[in-house]
Amino acid sequence: MNKLSDILYKVSIRQVKGETAMSVSALEIDSRAVKPDSCFVAIKGTVADGHDYIDNAVEKGAKAIVCETLPDKLFDNITYVAVENTAVALGTMASNFYGNPSARLKLVGITGTNGKTTVATMLYRLFQSLGHKSGLISTVENRIDDKIIPSTHTTPDAIRLNKLLADMVANGCSFAFMEVSSHALVQHRVAGVDFAGGVFTNISHDHLDYHKTFDSYIEAKKLLFDGLKQDAFSLVNIDDKRGRVMVQNTRSSVNTYGLRQLADFKAKMISNTLQGMELQMHDQHVWFKLIGKFNAYNLLAVFGVAVLLDEDPTEVLSAMSELNGAPGRFELVISPKGITGIVDYAHTPDALENVLETIADLRTGNEQVITVVGAGGNRDTSKRPEMASIAARFSDRVILTSDNPRFEDPMEIIKDMEKGLGPTQVKKKVSLPDRKEAIRLAVNFAEPGDIILIAGKGHETYQEIEGVKHDFDDRAVLKDMFELMND
Ligand SMILES: CC(=O)N[C@H]1[C@@H](OP(=O)(O)OP(=O)(O)OC[C@H]2O[C@@H](n3ccc(=O)[nH]c3=O)[C@H](O)[C@@H]2O)O[C@H](CO)[C@@H](O)[C@@H]1O[C@H](C)C(=O)N[C@@H](C)C(=O)N[C@H](CCC(=O)O)C(=O)O
Ligand SMILES: Nc1ncnc2c1ncn2[C@@H]1O[C@H](COP(=O)(O)OP(=O)(O)OP(=O)(O)O)[C@@H](O)[C@H]1O
Ligand SMILES: N[C@H](CCC[C@H](N)C(=O)O)C(=O)O
Ligand SMILES: [Mg+2]
Numbered sequence: 001m002n003k004l005s006d007i008l009y010k011v012s013i014r015q016v017k018g019e020t021a022m023s024v025s026a027l028e029i030d031s032r033a034v035k036p037d038s039c040f041v042a043i044k045g046t047v048a049d050g051h052d053y054i055d056n057a058v059e060k061g062a063k064a065i066v067c068e069t070l071p072d073k074l075f076d077n078i079t080y081v082a083v084e085n086t087a088v089a090l091g092t093m094a095s096n097f098y099g100n101p102s103a104r105l106k107l108v109g110i111t112g113t114n115g116k117t118t119v120a121t122m123l124y125r126l127f128q129s130l131g132h133k134s135g136l137i138s139t140v141e142n143r144i145d146d147k148i149i150p151s152t153h154t155t156p157d158a159i160r161l162n163k164l165l166a167d168m169v170a171n172g173c174s175f176a177f178m179e180v181s182s183h184a185l186v187q188h189r190v191a192g193v194d195f196a197g198g199v200f201t202n203i204s205h206d207h208l209d210y211h212k213t214f215d216s217y218i219e220a221k222k223l224l225f226d227g228l229k230q231d232a233f234s235l236v237n238i239d240d241k242r243g244r245v246m247v248q249n250t251r252s253s254v255n256t257y258g259l260r261q262l263a264d265f266k267a268k269m270i271s272n273t274l275q276g277m278e279l280q281m282h283d284q285h286v287w288f289k290l291i292g293k294f295n296a297y298n299l300l301a302v303f304g305v306a307v308l309l310d311e312d313p314t315e316v317l318s319a320m321s322e323l324n325g326a327p328g329r330f331e332l333v334i335s336p337k338g339i340t341g342i343v344d345y346a347h348t349p350d351a352l353e354n355v356l357e358t359i360a361d362l363r364t365g366n367e368q369v370i371t372v373v374g375a376g377g378n379r380d381t382s383k384r385p386e387m388a389s390i391a392a393r394f395s396d397r398v399i400l401t402s403d404n405p406r407f408e409d410p411m412e413i414i415k416d417m418e419k420g421l422g423p424t425q426v427k428k429k430v431s432l433p434d435r436k437e438a439i440r441l442a443v444n445f446a447e448p449g450d451i452i453l454i455a456g457k458g459h460e461t462y463q464e465i466e467g468v469k470h471d472f473d474d475r476a477v478l479k480d481m482f483e484l485m486n487d
Helices: 050-059 086-097 116-129 158-170 182-186 214-226 293-308 313-320 349-362 383-394 410-418 435-445 474-486
Strands: 013-017 039-041 064-067 079-083 106-111 134-137 141-144 147-150 175-179 197-200 233-237 253-258 265-273 276-281 284-288 331-334 340-344 369-373 397-400 429-431 451-455 462-465 468-471
Touching: 039 050, 039 086, 050 064, 064 086, 079 086, 086 158, 106 116, 106 214, 116 134, 116 175, 116 293, 116 313, 134 158, 141 158, 158 175, 182 214, 197 214, 197 293, 233 293, 253 293, 265 293, 265 349, 276 293, 284 313, 293 313, 293 349, 331 474, 340 349, 340 474, 349 369, 349 383, 349 451, 369 383, 369 435, 383 397, 383 410, 397 410, 397 435, 410 429, 435 451, 435 474, 451 474
Parallel strands: 039 064, 064 079, 106 175, 106 197, 134 175, 197 233, 233 253, 253 265, 340 451, 369 397, 369 451, 397 429
Antiparallel strands: 013 079, 134 141, 141 147, 265 276, 276 284, 331 340, 462 468
16 A cells, blocks of 8 residues: 555646545556556546546546546545646656665666667676676566566556566666667656666667657657656667767767767677677677677677676676577577578568668578568558568568468458569569468478578567467477478
């Protein structure tokens, strides 16, 4: 139980009706999940308005309501608190409710279109390996020390976020690394969070269905840096055109990283192969297990953060050379016969092009590149022909298949993809909606030395068809097919 007046500490309040000295059992933003004696915070969302559910929350036992406008009908035994912006207030309230956990460990937030999961995951693993108990909040999974907590969002809402951080503190974590999505920034999911540092990886066109314009997407990412305190650090990729913009209005101490421009943390690519890469970093030559130039940026970001958190640079580099990338991001599955399988989460045209360009850089030219790719159902349809066209441009053979069809007909999605193929490209394409069969076919096509890219689902361990999530893991299926082929 927590006293409502304590939870409201530092919240700018416009009006109160009722008693704030009472205790509440929990905070909740979804009326359907309200438990007796809790405090319901009404949030204006993208689909619904929480204010329409205040009475439902009261019926389910809420004792306190935080809202932007008081309802017409007020119940006597309920406390109503009006604030300017409930989403912002929720951040402060959740932080108070859980004992300001973000201030009790060193929390680093990572934003950017690509690389958030990779950088956050590597930082978590690095700090664990350096002997610091750490936490992770990411698209793939959340972690409290070694314990895995399934993730539903890249960045959870303020209540779930502060609860996770509080559990980290309770378990003795002194560091935490989290992805901060642009959705989360706009929706104030990280309002009131005390970051020790913020990282900007890069920005490219994505999520415009939500942010509408590229400028407002940039503004969303910038919010992370605008909100940093004076004693925090920011670390931005200076090779990205928007790197400087991100830190234009920040009070934090600004640091940069890059391969091309003059930067505080810089690296030089010595060799770049399908087995890993060698970089010159901090005047040392270091071998890393990660693949692709974009990962040189991710590695630099990880190194920069560790140094800014006062770790010893040489010790950091030695630990980093042992690290693998994040699950399902350019994850290799090598067949006994020497076929290279790559499973990657690329599910946008941009990401797919990125991954295929990386493969094109690393291949010798004598092998075939076979790409298996689909597009998610009930999502942006304009990416479908583009993804097929990119796959065909960079591959010798393309197998169009299903991703998560959700509530759409898989064959219709594939037909949308096929529209992106020119007459010569069509010749290297096979359409096969059953993803398992598509992977089997790719393996049958492949000769030793060839490269198979399975794109779109990365770390996902399910395939969602008509609302049902069936077990499915690209990495496991590929391994099985490789083994079958070896018999
Ligand atoms: C578009 C979007 O971001 N939606 C998020 C948003 O929901 P919303 O604004 O649509 O909520 P709403 O349905 O309009 O409802 C408004 C309020 O009324 C409440 N309500 C609603 C109905 C009811 O009966 N009772 C009730 O109290 C809701 O609980 C909510 O508080 O706020 C919710 C609570 O924080 C999120 O769970 C939800 O994420 C949805 C599920 C989602 O799919 N989000 C994705 C797009 C997302 O957030 N992605 C990013 C980035 C991913 C990436 O980088 O690829 C992420 O951080 O995961
Ligand atoms: N620094 C980078 N620059 C460009 N592409 C990258 C970078 N890091 C990873 N990628 C590629 O982009 C995709 C997404 O990588 P990752 O999951 O690390 O990013 P993310 O920002 O967490 O993405 P999401 O918003 O989908 O969770 C992967 O397919 C990976 O191959
Ligand atoms: N955050 C993204 C992930 C897409 C992953 C892809 N496998 C798909 O299902 O489309 C979304 O939900 O749109
Ligand atoms: Mg992510």
